[in-house]
Amino acid sequence: MHTVEVGVFMPSLLTLLALAAPGLVSHALAFAPTAGAGVAPNRTEVYHMPAQLRLRHTPAWEEFTQGEGAGWLARFDEREATARRAWGPGIPLGDVDHADAVEASLRTFLSRNAGIVGVDPDLLVLRNIGYSATMDTWYVDFDRLISGAPVWGGGVTARVRGGELVLFGVSTYPSVESLPKPMFSAADAERVAQLQGPAALAEHTGLVSKLVALPWDRAGGLDVRLCWEVRSHTESPIGNWVTHVDAASGERLNTYNEISTFTGTIQGTTHTRTLDGDYTTSAFPLGKLTGADGTTQYASEAGVVTLSDSTTWTATLSSSYLTVRNDSGAEGALPVTSSSLTWTSASATQAEIDTYKFVFDVRAWAQEMAPDNGMGIDTLTAKVNVSGNCNAYYDGNLNFYDEGGGCNNTGEIADVVYHEWGHGFHYYELEAGVYDPSISEGIADTLSTLMTHDSRIGPYFYTSGGSIRDTSPDYVYPTDVTGESHQDGLIFAGAMWDLWDELNTTYGETRADSGSGWRTASLLLANGLHAGPTIPESYDEFVLADDDNNNTVDGTPHFCEILEAFGRHGLGPGGTSSVIGIDHTPIPNQPSNTPIAFDGAVVNLAPGCTEFTLADVVIHYSTDGGGTWLDAGGALSGDAFTGDLAGFPGGTIVNYYVSATALDGTEVMLPSGGDIAPYTFYVGQLEEVWCASFDDDDGGFTHELLDGRETEGADDWIWDRPTGLAGDPSDAYTGRKIWGNDLGGGNFNGEYQAGIQNRLSSPAIDVGTNTELILQYRRWLSVEDGYYDQARVLANDGEVWSNHATAENPGNEQTEDHEWMLHTLRLSRAGNPITLGWEIQSDQGMEFGGWNIDDVCLYAPAADMPDDSGDSDSNGDSAGDGPTDSADNSKITVGHSCGCASAPGVPWPAAGLFVALLATRRRQSVLRQG
Numbered sequence: 017m018h019t020v021e022v023g024v025f026m027p028s029l030l031t032l033l034a035l036a037a038p039g040l041v042s043h044a045l046a047f048a049p050t051a052g053a054g055v056a057p058n059r060t061e062v063y064h065m066p067a068q069l070r071l072r073h074t075p076a077w078e079e080f081t082q083g084e085g086a087g088w089l090a091r092f093d094e095r096e097a098t099a100r101r102a103w104g105p106g107i108p109l110g111d112v113d114h115a116d117a118v119e120a121s122l123r124t125f126l127s128r129n130a131g132i133v134g135v136d137p138d139l140l141v142l143r144n145i146g147y148s149a150t151m152d153t154w155y156v157d158f159d160r161l162i163s164g165a166p167v168w169g170g171g172v173t174a175r176v177r178g179g180e181l182v183l184f185g186v187s188t189y190p191s192v193e194s195l196p197k198p199m200f201s202a203a204d205a206e207r208v209a210q211l212q213g214p215a216a217l218a219e220h221t222g223l224v225s226k227l228v229a230l231p232w233d234r235a236g237g238l239d240v241r242l243c244w245e246v247r248s249h250t251e252s253p254i255g256n257w258v259t260h261v262d263a264a265s266g267e268r269l270n271t272y273n274e275i276s277t278f279t280g281t282i283q284g285t286t287h288t289r290t291l292d293g294d295y296t297t298s299a300f301p302l303g304k305l306t307g308a309d310g311t312t313q314y315a316s317e318a319g320v321v322t323l324s325d326s327t328t329w330t331a332t333l334s335s336s337y338l339t340v341r342n343d344s345g346a347e348g349a350l351p352v353t354s355s356s357l358t359w360t361s362a363s364a365t366q367a368e369i370d371t372y373k374f375v376f377d378v379r380a381w382a383q384e385m386a387p388d389n390g391m392g393i394d395t396l397t398a399k400v401n402v403s404g405n406c407n408a409y410y411d412g413n414l415n416f417y418d419e420g421g422g423c424n425n426t427g428e429i430a431d432v433v434y435h436e437w438g439h440g441f442h443y444y445e446l447e448a449g450v451y452d453p454s455i456s457e458g459i460a461d462t463l464s465t466l467m468t469h470d471s472r473i474g475p476y477f478y479t480s481g482g483s484i485r486d487t488s489p490d491y492v493y494p495t496d497v498t499g500e501s502h503q504d505g506l507i508f509a510g511a512m513w514d515l516w517d518e519l520n521t522t523y524g525e526t527r528a529d530s531g532s533g534w535r536t537a538s539l540l541l542a543n544g545l546h547a548g549p550t551i552p553e554s555y556d557e558f559v560l561a562d563d564d565n566n567n568t569v570d571g572t573p574h575f576c577e578i579l580e581a582f583g584r585h586g587l588g589p590g591g592t593s594s595v596i597g598i599d600h601t602p603i604p605n606q607p608s609n610t611p612i613a614f615d616g617a618v619v620n621l622a623p624g625c626t627e628f629t630l631a632d633v634v635i636h637y638s639t640d641g642g643g644t645w646l647d648a649g650g651a652l653s654g655d656a657f658t659g660d661l662a663g664f665p666g667g668t669i670v671n672y673y674v675s676a677t678a679l680d681g682t683e684v685m686l687p688s689g690g691d692i693a694p695y696t697f698y699v700g701q702l703e704e705v706w707c708a709s710f711d712d713d714d715g716g717f718t719h720e721l722l723d724g725r726e727t728e729g730a731d732d733w734i735w736d737r738p739t740g741l742a743g744d745p746s747d748a749y750t751g752r753k754i755w756g757n758d759l760g761g762g763n764f765n766g767e768y769q770a771g772i773q774n775r776l777s778s779p780a781i782d783v784g785t786n787t788e789l790i791l792q793y794r795r796w797l798s799v800e801d802g803y804y805d806q807a808r809v810l811a812n813d814g815e816v817w818s819n820h821a822t823a824e825n826p827g828n829e830q831t832e833d834h835e836w837m838l839h840t841l842r843l844s845r846a847g848n849p850i851t852l853g854w855e856i857q858s859d860q861g862m863e864f865g866g867w868n869i870d871d872v873c874l875y876a877p878a879a880d881m882p883d884d885s886g887d888s889d890s891n892g893d894s895a896g897d898g899p900t901d902s903a904d905n906s907k908i909t910v911g912h913s914c915g916c917a918s919a920p921g922v923p924w925p926a927a928g929l930f931v932a933l934l935a936t937r938r939r940q941s942v943l944r945q946g
């Protein structure tokens with residue numbers, strides 16, 4: 017504490033404050049300097065070792081130290097050569113039990129050592145003398161008069177302890193023998209002091225003036241100037257003003273306020289983000305301070321306060337906006353002085369301090385992005401250290417649980433505070449719609465990521481350091497819907513994370529830039545929620561929020577990024593597939609030897625985002641079950657195509673798929689799996705042997721687990737209405753019910769289980785004498801590459817069909833139907849009766865939606881009618897039909913009896929329209945800069 021001095025001057029004060037608040041070396045205090053209203057005009061003390069050592073050899077000091085001052089040391093005024101402070105072994109002063117005796121003894125001492133005083137001791141006038149019993153010390157000041165005026169801040173000072181002189185200081189300015197007479201009167205000086213001073217507009221009372229000799233070293237040299245020292249008082253601002261006016265020039269040299277107000281910034285030392293050991297000290301806005309006299313005031317948004325020392329101020333973690341309450345003890349309180357403005361765990365629990373900061377951080381986001389949102393306006397209470405652990409919630413107030421149960425205190429984790437605050441933000445955003453809990457979780461997580469620039473939610477939520485969620489994986493609607501709102505919210509949060517990424521790519525990552533990815537994503541979040549969308553509705557609302565001309569059809573400024581990002585998560589028209597689709601109605605069963613017309617068109621749902629100039633359309637077909645493939649070209653007319661397949665002989669099963677190629681080589685296929693899972697139809701006449709529609713009964717089908725652990729859902733065949741989960745259809749092909757693996761609902765996610773083999777079996781079907789049969793049924797199958805998981809169709813335990821398999825690991829050629837496919841299979845010499853089977857066998861890896869089966873029929877091929885070519889109805893009008901209804905041959909059982917031919921209740925082509933173009937991207941969690 018070498019800088020502690022009688023005089024207080026600016027550099028040492030700063031140093032002192034910094035030392036008093038370790039760890040806050042920078043910007044601990046933000047002084048607001050006001051011209052002329054600074055500190056008292058003390059000289060700056062500067063010491064240089066060579067000069068100090070030299071000054072020990074002045075005759076006066078040598079004489080003193082060779083006499084009674086043996087062993088004394090000093091710091092010298094390098095200009096005046098006097099001992100500004102001197103200390104050493106106590107020098108007995110005799111009987112000093114009262115003030116007069118002390119003064120007399122000191123005067124004797126000073127006369128004995130006049131050389132070190134520098135001036136005639138008779139020019140010293142006692143100014144102060146006081147005694148501290150606890151210190152047993154007399155404190156004595158003498159003024160030195162120059163031309164009758166005392167030297168300001170000068171003279172001689174001494175400490176007498178236990179009857180001995182232990183310290184003295186000399187600031188007598190021996191070089192100045194006299195000063196000129198004043199040229200201005202006290203009244204002149206008082207006018208100058210009031211009118212030119214920092215409180216010129218205030219009413220000054222109690223004006224008193226006296227002449228002083230002011231050592232003035234501001235101009236480089238040391239001047240001792242005769243000044244009028246003018247004192248006055250003002251109420252507003254509160255001030256006891258001391259002004260020095262040069263008595264020779266009338267210049268106001270300095271003004272200071274003895275009621276020392278200080279301007280500082282209330283701060284807090286918080287976890288930077290979470291409990292990873294990293295701390296930050298930053299300004300705390302709007303905090304309330306209460307004076308000992310009951311007066312209150314609030315810090316500014318920037319945390320700045322101006323306080324006077326006339327009362328003791330205490331800060332709390334409450335403000336005009338946010339009140340933080342400690343649910344497990346006393347509220348934090350910070351006694352504020354000019355050297356103590358920072359909240360630390362000494363003044364409140366860390367959770368209180370952290371929560372206060374984190375709430376204001378996220379409120380600042382809202383003030384910029386959604387200034388009307390009430391969450392940033394209405395008063396808010398945050399309870400911390402709430403009994404319980406591993407959670408937090410918003411119920412109109414914010415609530416954060418204490419540490420425990422393997423979790424850290426959630427009030428100390430910024431992500432959690434942002435998240436809970438985000439629920440309130442969502443609530444306040446609603447102008448219509450519903451407060452949907454699943455999207456609310458996604459909104460809250462998105463806000464957290466926008467604040468932290470990290471896809472991970474809540475690192476160190478767990479004491480192990482683990483985070484609680486991550487928004488970067490591509491969870492897809494509705495496949496990945498689980499029914500748990502936090503998990504399902506990640507579908508939306510993931511879309512927003514990807515949107516931000518897309519926007520960064522297009523518009524840059526620099527957070528502060530207008531139009532940057534961060535800013536645009538933030539504004540979309542702030543503007544897209546007013547209608548209260550659910551997760552699947554969110555795409556449309558965000559496009560609408562992005563629109564700038566009351567027309568969303570012509571695109572919006574960020575339409576392509578929204579389309580792409582939301583599409584990657586199954587939301588909007590880009591959901592689970594490309595925005596480029598082939599609109600083509602599957603060819604139904606055909607009469608024999610008749611040319612088959614086909615047609616269709618390529619549809620681009622995002623012409624402003626994706627180019628697709630149709631260059632070529634080919635129908636790829638196979639008549640040997642996919643062993644060999646032939647091509648038939650189509651004629652183009654703009655985006656439309658037409659063509660013909662040559663007729664096929666009766667009894668042919670045709671597999672086919674359509675591919676459309678753009679000028680740039682981009683290819684889309686329908687069905688999207690191409691030759692892995694093509695369309696099929698039968699050529700020739702069929703006679704119904706047996707059908708089951710599953711509309712009114714389960715067809716007498718049974719099911720069993722053939723292999724794997726007998727747990728709930730291992731044998732997951734169910735006759736019910738599908739729910740659309742895990743790639744399953746959202747409805748039956750006809751009627752309401754189908755047979756399928758895990759149709760969703762309840763605790764079921766729509767997927768078959770791992771490590772099982774189960775089978776659905778028809779009843780034994782009497783097929784009479786037919787030795788060759790055609791099985792047709794509606795299939796909606798999703799199954800992993802047959803290298804891993806197998807889907808089989810069986811007849812009397814003999815395999816008739818199985819899903820496509822790659823030859824070797826790793827296989828990713830899954831079979832994924834996106835519509836009710838007519839599956840046509842030939843059964844030869846299966847015997848009588850026939851039991852049909854549908855089987856799934858899975859490994860321990862990925863699981864898919866499995867089988868969905870509707871409208872199963874067994875037919876017997878009928879005698880061919882070669883001249884039946886004139887009545888082709890194969891141009892697509894009979895979309896969705898089962899066996900062809902194009903011929904009037906009475907042998908054809910159209911299937912009304914089993915419902916096989918009735919069209920589904922929804923517009924049929926919609927389900928098969930869009931074809932996957934872009935592979936799903938899975939990305940690692942990345943910490944974004946910006």
Ligand SMILES: [Zn+2]
Nearest residue numbers: 435439457460
């Ligand atoms: Zn939540």
